[in-house]
Amino acid sequence: MILHIARLHHPVTALGPGTRLGIWTQGCALACPGCLSRDTWEAGPEHAVDTRVVLEWCDRPDPAGIDGVSISGGEPSEQPEALAELLVGLAERGERHGWDLLCWTGLEEEDFADRCPKAYARLDGLVTGPYRVAEAGGGRWRGSANQRLVPLTDLGRQRLGRWAGDGPGSGHPAELQFQVEDDRLHLIGVPRPGDPARIQKALAAQGISLDGVTWRP
Numbered sequence: 001m002i003l004h005i006a007r008l009h010h011p012v013t014a015l016g017p018g019t020r021l022g023i024w025t026q027g028c029a030l031a032c033p034g035c036l037s038r039d040t041w042e043a044g045p046e047h048a049v050d051t052r053v054v055l056e057w058c059d060r061p062d063p064a065g066i067d068g069v070s071i072s073g074g075e076p077s078e079q080p081e082a083l084a085e086l087l088v089g090l091a092e093r094g095e096r097h098g099w100d101l102l103c104w105t106g107l108e109e110e111d112f113a114d115r116c117p118k119a120y121a122r123l124d125g126l127v128t129g130p131y132r133v134a135e136a137g138g139g140r141w142r143g144s145a146n147q148r149l150v151p152l153t154d155l156g157r158q159r160l161g162r163w164a165g166d167g168p169g170s171g172h173p174a175e176l177q178f179q180v181e182d183d184r185l186h187l188i189g190v191p192r193p194g195d196p197a198r199i200q201k202a203l204a205a206q207g208i209s210l211d212g213v214t215w216r217p
């Protein structure tokens with residue numbers, strides 16, 4: 001089945017516990033004001049990848065060095081059937097290798113479960129809710145204070161539970177990774193308020209100017 005993908009990355013260490021595979025889906029109609037990932041809004045045929053190809057990519061690194069898979073976007077719930085197929089494959093690998101499966105959605109938990117029941121049933125954790133710029137700065141791995149980290153299984157509670165109730169200013173570490181791909185610089189993780197502008201300024205001081213950024217139209 002075809003899944004629209006923005007990008008894949010390994011290792012991801014700034015989005016979820018431990019060392020992870022990262023899968024960013026393409027396409028989001030929620031259009032949260034202040035979204036940092038406007039490049040993932042438009043779905044198109046150039047982003048179409050067979051879920052089998054994504055799973056083959058997941059099999060490339062040594063599974064013993066992977067703790068879990070982070071699925072973000074874009075809005076993963078916009079592709080419920082392909083997401084379910086991907087998660088069936090990931091859950092089978094998760095059982096074999098001890099991976100947890102964590103997904104970010106701009107929907108609330110109930111709405112995600114209604115739209116994607118098969119995917120929801122396979123997840124160990126869900127980060128829910130739209131990004132709200134007026135509440136920017138959330139708990140660990142969340143961009144704004146309204147967003148919730150919801151463990152869904154025993155494994156999820158074990159790995160995510162200690163962070164589920166935290167909020168802005170709770171002392172969780174600031175985590176960001178950078179990925180350079182051709183002439184693009186990708187940020188992985190959830191920046192704190194002001195981080196994108198600070199990064200742009202720091203790069204400019206090194207003589208690196210960004211022609212376009214994904215957090216402005």
Ligand code: SF4
Nearest residue numbers: 028031032035106131
């Ligand atoms: S913050 Fe997430 S849910 Fe909101 S518009 Fe951006 S990609 Fe979509």
